Amino acid sequence: MAYDEGLAQILRDHLTALQGVEEKKMFGGICFMFNGNMLCGVHKGGGMFRVGKDNHAEALKIDGVSPMAFTGRPMGGMVDVDPDLMGDDERRGQVMRLALDFVGNLPAK
Structure with missing residues (x-):
């Protein structure tokens, strides 16, 4: 398995009450989509969140958050988080909250 199922379950549990969430296998892991947009x-090795460029600097202040760079180049608006x-x-x-603030304002797909 390319991802930790326990971490996926943590996100499932966190998102249970939110309407419009779908789960998709993507990039060797699991992505949770909110109204059709990646959340x-x-x-x-951890997780990722789509916080948007306006929330990016604030997210990086949180212990355990780093820029997401799967391809070796940072992806603006996306952050990587460690298992802790x-x-x-x-x-x-x-x-x-930062991710929902951003993705929740995107048009539904």
């Missing part, structure tokens, strides 16, 4: 996901953050309800909640 967050898990991959080998994924297991911490408070810090994961902070990053999730």
Whole structure:
């Protein structure tokens, strides 16, 4: 398995009450889509969140968050999170709020 199923379950549980969430296998991991737009996901070694460029600097201030650079180049508006953050309800909640703030304002697909 290319990703940690336990981390995927943490996100499933976190997103249970949110309407419009779908799960898709993507990039060797699992992505959670909100109204058709990528919100967050898990991959080998942690997770990722789509916080948007306006929230990017704020997200990077949270312990356990780093720029996402799957291809070696940073992806603006996307952040990588370590497994410790994924297991911490408070810090994961902070990053999730930033991601929902951004993705929740995108047009539904």
